[in-house]
Amino acid sequence: MTTLVGRFKDRTRRRLWAQRLHRSVRDSEQLKLIIGAGRTDFDGWIATEQQLVDLLKPSMWVEFFEVDSVHAILAEHVWEHLTPQQGLVATRTCFQFLKSGGYLRVTVPDGHHPWTDYIERVRPGGSGEGADDHSEPYTYKVFSAIFAKAGFDVCLFDVCLVEYFDEDGQFHANPWDETKGMIRRSLRFDERNRTKDDGYTSLFLDAVNPIASDTSKAA
Ligand SMILES: C[S@@+](CC[C@H](N)C(=O)[O-])C[C@H]1O[C@@H](n2cnc3c(N)ncnc32)[C@H](O)[C@@H]1O
Secondary structure (H helix, E strand, C coil): CCCHHHHHHHHHHHHHHHHHHHHHHHCCCCCEEECCCCCCCCCCCEECCCCCCCCCCHHHHCCCCCCCCEEEEEEECCHHHCCHHHHHHHHHHHHHHEEEEEEEEEEECCCCCCCHHHHHHHCCCCCCCCHHHCCCCCCHHHHHHHHHHCCCECCCCCCCEEEEECCCCCEEECCCCHHHCCCCCCCCCCHHHHCCCCCCCCEEEEEECCCCCCCCCCC
16 A cells, blocks of 8 residues: 555655656757657657656646657657557557657567567567566557558658568568667667577567648548
8 A cells, every 4th residue: 555655755756757857848959759768768869758658648748748849759669568459549649749740760579570489578478578568469560550540651761660570470671770769679789689599679660740731630
């Protein structure tokens, strides 16, 4: 049971986090957000966490951001904690707050990964870190359909699906620019890919909020 002192401490902590986030937003020329940042923190990006910026609660976002104001959103290994239905709500939240031409860079464990060890780690209740809270691993078609349904153009950059396995176990990797958002669990940056017998890649997608004159925003 939470004690009165515990609740007071939680509220104080939240207030301090919120003040810091307000300051970062105010001082930022171009809003670039990391959602569900965990311990990640990159120069020029504002790291946020679920306690203040919950993907499923756009009402929490309005405390800090204006609709159509965010330049970029980065979310590495966050959507796997959401069911496809929740994933769509989350994607719509991002769509609402991104400005036209703004983009969302997002990765999840890859459900078409051909290694049984990998799937065993990332499946719901699997042996990997945090897997007790995972939904069924996403595959590239299901995942991109969610973003398209929310109104995103998933093919405005040269590539939309950046790294993924297809249903035949064939890996696809396209060039990408880490200055537009670092993804650590990727072919180039995951240390595990330097050894022969282990490796790690993600289902990796860039989704762009279409330029306003091209398409009106989806409901
Ligand atoms: C596996 S951790 C990834 C942390 C970090 N992005 C990384 O790459 O190491 C999953 C993160 O998703 C966040 N998360 C889960 N559900 C969320 C939601 N509804 N809204 C925002 N963040 C959420 C968790 O708080 C956690 O920080």
